[in-house]
Amino acid sequence: MSIGILGGSFNPAHRGHLEVTRAARHLLSLDRCWWLVSPGNPLKDPEGYAPFEERFAAAEDLTRQFRWLTVSGMEQRLGTRFTVDTMRVLTARFRHARFVWLMGADSLATFHLWRDWQAIAQMVPMAVISRPGEQMAALTSPAARALSRYRIPADEARTLAARKAPAWVYLPVVHNPVSSTEIREKRDP
Ligand SMILES: Nc1ncnc2c1ncn2[C@@H]1O[C@H](COP(=O)(O)OP(=O)(O)OP(=O)(O)O)[C@@H](O)[C@H]1O
Numbered sequence: 001m002s003i004g005i006l007g008g009s010f011n012p013a014h015r016g017h018l019e020v021t022r023a024a025r026h027l028l029s030l031d032r033c034w035w036l037v038s039p040g041n042p043l044k045d046p047e048g049y050a051p052f053e054e055r056f057a058a059a060e061d062l063t064r065q066f067r068w069l070t071v072s073g074m075e076q077r078l079g080t081r082f083t084v085d086t087m088r089v090l091t092a093r094f095r096h097a098r099f100v101w102l103m104g105a106d107s108l109a110t111f112h113l114w115r116d117w118q119a120i121a122q123m124v125p126m127a128v129i130s131r132p133g134e135q136m137a138a139l140t141s142p143a144a145r146a147l148s149r150y151r152i153p154a155d156e157a158r159t160l161a162a163r164k165a166p167a168w169v170y171l172p173v174v175h176n177p178v179s180s181t182e183i184r185e186k187r188d189p
C-alpha cells in the first residue's frame, strides 16, 4: 500500500493543504494519504500555535468527506517532533507500506535546516508540490542542489512510491496562495 504523508502545523488547516494532498494522490497514484499534525515545528516560534487538539479537530472537520485521507496524531502520541525520528518509527512499524513524504515548495527551500535531512531523503521518496512565489527558492535550495541527481521528471511521478529512496519529484500543479499565516492574521488583525 502506498501512503503519502503531509506533515504540517495545520495552524489552521486550509484548502491549500487539501489541494496539495489531492494533487499528490492523483499524480502519484497513492492508495492513501495521512495528514501528520505536528506537536510543533522545531523551526517555528511556539508563540501563536493553537493547542494540538484544536488544530487536529479542525483538520478532521475539513477532511471528513475523504475516506482515503486520515488525520494522524502519531507524532503527539510518539512524542517525536523531528521528521527523521517519526519516519524511523513509521518505516519500522509499517514494513509493508510504501511511504512518500509530501511537502510544499517552501518546505523544500528550508529542508537543509531540518535535523538529519539527508537521512530523511535516504529513507523515503519525496514529492514537492508547487506553491505560489516559492518555485525559485525551492529549486535552487541547498537540498534541491544536493539531491538533484535523484530528481525524476514529473511525468514519471506515478513511479515514485515504488522507487527506492533517494528519489523526488517536483509537481508544478498547485497555484493556491492560501496560507495559515494569512488566515490567522485575518482572524486576529
Ligand atoms: N497553499 C499551499 N500550496 C502548496 N503547499 C502548501 C500550501 N499550504 C501549505 N502547504 C504545504 O503544506 C505543508 C504544511 O503547511 P503548514 O501547515 O505549515 O501551512 P502553512 O500555510 O505553510 O502555514 P504557515 O503560514 O503558518 O507557515 C507544508 O509542506 C507546506 O509547504
Ligand SMILES: O=C(O)c1ccc[n+]([C@@H]2O[C@H](COP(=O)([O-])O)[C@@H](O)[C@H]2O)c1
Residues within 6 Å of the ligand: 006, 007, 008, 009, 010, 036, 038, 040, 041, 042, 043, 044, 081, 082, 083, 084, 107, 113, 114, 115
Ligand atoms: O525535522 C525537522 O527538523 C523539521 C523542521 C521543520 C519542519 N519539519 C516538519 O515539516 C512539516 C511541515 O511543517 P510546517 O510547520 O511548515 O507545517 C511538519 O511535519 C514538521 O514537523 C521538520
